[in-house]
Amino acid sequence: MSYSDYGDNDPIYGDDLADEDRESRPRLMLMGLRRSGKSSIQRVVFHKMTPTETLFLESTSKINKDNIQYVWDFPGQMDFFDPTFDTTAIFGEVGALVFVIDSQDDYMEALARLHSTVVAAYRVNPNITFEVFIHKVDGLSEDYKIDTQRDIQQTTTDELADAGLENVQLAFYLTSIYDHSIFEAFSKVIQKLIPQLPTLENLLNILCANSGIEKAFLFDVISKIYIATDSSPVDSQSYEICSDMIDVIIDISSIYGRAAIGAKSQGYLDDQQDQSDDWTHQQDGHDDYEDSNGGGHGHSQAVVSNSSRAGSLNNQPAQSGGNHEAFSVIKMGNGTVLYLREVNKYLALICLLRAETFEKQGLIDYNVHCFKEAMDQVFELKRAERTRREMEANQLLEQQQHNGLYGHG
Numbered sequence: 001m002s003y004s005d006y007g008d009n010d011p012i013y014g015d016d017l018a019d020e021d022r023e024s025r026p027r028l029m030l031m032g033l034r035r036s037g038k039s040s041i042q043r044v045v046f047h048k049m050t051p052t053e054t055l056f057l058e059s060t061s062k063i064n065k066d067n068i069q070y071v072w073d074f075p076g077q078m079d080f081f082d083p084t085f086d087t088t089a090i091f092g093e094v095g096a097l098v099f100v101i102d103s104q105d106d107y108m109e110a111l112a113r114l115h116s117t118v119v120a121a122y123r124v125n126p127n128i129t130f131e132v133f134i135h136k137v138d139g140l141s142e143d144y145k146i147d148t149q150r151d152i153q154q155t156t157t158d159e160l161a162d163a164g165l166e167n168v169q170l171a172f173y174l175t176s177i178y179d180h181s182i183f184e185a186f187s188k189v190i191q192k193l194i195p196q197l198p199t200l201e202n203l204l205n206i207l208c209a210n211s212g213i214e215k216a217f218l219f220d221v222i223s224k225i226y227i228a229t230d231s232s233p234v235d236s237q238s239y240e241i242c243s244d245m246i247d248v249i250i251d252i253s254s255i256y257g258r259a260a261i262g263a264k265s266q267g268y269l270d271d272q273q274d275q276s277d278d279w280t281h282q283q284d285g286h287d288d289y290e291d292s293n294g295g296g297h298g299h300s301q302a303v304v305s306n307s308s309r310a311g312s313l314n315n316q317p318a319q320s321g322g323n324h325e326a327f328s329v330i331k332m333g334n335g336t337v338l339y340l341r342e343v344n345k346y347l348a349l350i351c352l353l354r355a356e357t358f359e360k361q362g363l364i365d366y367n368v369h370c371f372k373e374a375m376d377q378v379f380e381l382k383r384a385e386r387t388r389r390e391m392e393a394n395q396l397l398e399q400q401q402h403n404g405l406y407g408h409g
């Protein structure tokens with residue numbers, strides 16, 4: 001198993017997903033014209049492919065169901081008006097439909113295709129959330145980006161209104177695989193599909209308010225998508241720095257190992273150590289996480305201190321007992337502190353706070369501990385609910401068998 005694999009487990013719901021739950025997980029569908037960048041997005045976000053490696057991706061010829069991350073990549077040339085295409089089966093189960101538009105190309109054909117896709121999908125399943133990625137914006141100037149987004153947004157909503165679908169909501173994102181924008185956009189898309197989101201946001205709000213934390217993100221460590229954040233506005237820089245912290249911690253763990261990190265190491269990072277934009281991968285067959293080097297964290301003079309007990313953010317297999325306790329603090333030259341604590345095997349809490357606030361570290365540690373307990377309860381409730389449903393189904397079955405026996409008698 002490579003570091004980038006989740007195995008049969010789920011980053012949000014944990015290790016013990018029932019088959020039924022796995023089936024009913026929200027599906028995310030990537031659609032768009034040929035060469036718009038669908039496979040690249042999937043590979044970069046979920047499989048740690050480097051953006052430059054995507055240059056050699058072959059065209060997708062059949063639906064690529066990425067069961068682990070519940071993302072389906074559709075071939076660009078697929079024609080769902082073909083009578084053999086079962087729209088009910090395809091769109092019926094979908095949570096979000098992400099339509100990718102190549103902004104570096106003439107996008108008129110893509111807009112026509114987007115329109116027909118939305119109309120067809122909405123007819124089958126009005127609960128789908130429609131997300132439009134205006135993609136490959138790395139090649140556009142800032143002004144041109146804004147103009148393109150305005151034009152695409154206007155044309156699409158006008159055409160939908162003309163078709164009598166003014167109630168259909170579309171969200172638009174400017175994305176590129178060459179920076180954080182694709183991860184941020186995916187975070188927002190995934191969050192809409194998590195039923196526990198309001199509870200998680202509330203818990204994060206309470207944590208921030210009681211600990212003087214300025215911003216808190218709950219990250220899926222492997223994909224670096226954040227699945228929840230407190231309700232203060234997200235600025236891209238905060239997201240980027242927290243996302244880069246994951247790279248830093250994984251790098252340091254992989255270089256110095258758990259022993260050194262467990263003994264609370266301290267060191268200085270500077271920009272010079274971070275020349276490479278290239279992410280390299282290692283495998284040891286044990287761990288769930290992928291190593292990555294670099295990632296563009298350009299913040300000079302940061303003091304790093306880590307401690308990790310059985311942490312799966314490092315290169316060692318998690319120890320028995322499930323005590324996932326990777327913990328790390330980075331103090332930056334500008335007086336900001338980054339605080340990371342592993343919540344479970346897949347999720348990490350990363351907070352941004354002022355150095356003065358961090359003087360009360362005991363309070364923050366305690367509040368984070370309470371947050372982790374509350375998180376466990378939220379997902380425990382989901383498991384309990386599932387068990388209850390199973391018991392009810394079994395009882396119903398027994399009842400029916402019982403009645404059947406009487407009927408025959």
Ligand SMILES: Nc1nc2c(ncn2[C@@H]2O[C@H](COP(=O)(O)OP(=O)(O)OP(=O)(O)O)[C@@H](O)[C@H]2O)c(=O)[nH]1
Nearest residue numbers: 035036037038039040054055059060076136176177
């Ligand atoms: N500049 C730039 N190029 C990108 C970006 N994303 C993807 N590409 C390039 O676009 C080309 C097509 O990408 P694919 O991922 O194969 O496109 P696709 O939509 O899956 O294509 P089909 O499988 O034919 O449907 C590749 O050469 C990628 O490197 C991006 O954000 N910026």
